[in-house]
Amino acid sequence: MYNLINNIKELIYIYNRILIPTDGSHRSDEAIEKGVALAKSMGAKVTVLYVIPKTPIYAQYDFSGASYNAFLLEIEKFGIMMLDLVDERYADSGLKIETKIRKGHPSHEICTEAKEGIYDLIVMASRGLGEIQGYLLGSISSKVVKYSDCSVLIVK
Ligand SMILES: Nc1ncnc2c1ncn2[C@@H]1O[C@H](COP(=O)(O)OP(=O)(O)OP(=O)(O)O)[C@@H](O)[C@H]1O
Ligand SMILES: [Mg+2]
Structure with missing residues (x-):
């Protein structure tokens, strides 16, 4: 009986x-x-993690130093605002939600965060902001599925 209860517990608390x-x-x-x-x-x-995307070197030539920095600041502000909204939305959910920002290539940073933080599951959408092409997975979700060490649940 004791073992049975423990087995059920393990199944429930799998993540x-x-x-x-x-x-x-x-x-x-x-x-x-x-x-x-x-x-x-x-x-x-x-x-909940937002990655401020690192723009490729060639894209940086389109900006003067000052406007490129302003552009990066805008992205950072967007990330902070968006995570604040997540905080607000789930304030009464009864669950403590941590929010975090990293900088770099999104799929690489997502996989690194998952590894460093010893997460056992990544939950993410199949597509995101750049939903123009007809593919089922976007570039970030497909790379995370491919390179992540832990399980990934793709929400469609
Ligand atoms: N900068 C980011 N920071 C954190 N998560 C991200 C970021 N970009 C994408 N994601 C995650 O990946 C999911 C799928 O987005 P993805 O970028 O793969 O598709 P897309 O935007 O439709 O296409 P693409 O960007 O390849 O043109 C998003 O819903 C989100 O969960
Ligand atoms: Mg995208």
Whole structure:
């Protein structure tokens, strides 16, 4: 009986730390909604992560030094505002949600955060802000599925 109860507990608490990357898109919002519900059902901890994308070197030539810095600041402000909104939205959810910002290439930073933070699940949307092409997965979600060490739940 004791073993049976422990086995059931293990099944229920299969994920303890869930990482939810967001780019602020409505698809991401849906993934946060699902990830938070899943975390609540399992008593897991949640971190919502935004990665300030590093622009490729060639793109930086289009900006003078000053305007490029202003552009980066705007992206950073967008990330902070968006994560503040996530904080507000889930303030009464009964779940403590941590928010975090990293800088770099989004898929690389998402996989690194998952590894460093010893997360056991990444929950993310299949597509995000750049939803123009007809592919099922975007460039970031497909790379995370490919390179992440931990399990990935793709919300469609
Ligand atoms: N900068 C980012 N920071 C955190 N998570 C991100 C970031 N960019 C994308 N993601 C995550 O990846 C998911 C899928 O987005 P992705 O960028 O792969 O698709 P897309 O924007 O539709 O297409 P693409 O960017 O390849 O043109 C997003 O919903 C979000 O969960
Ligand atoms: Mg994108």
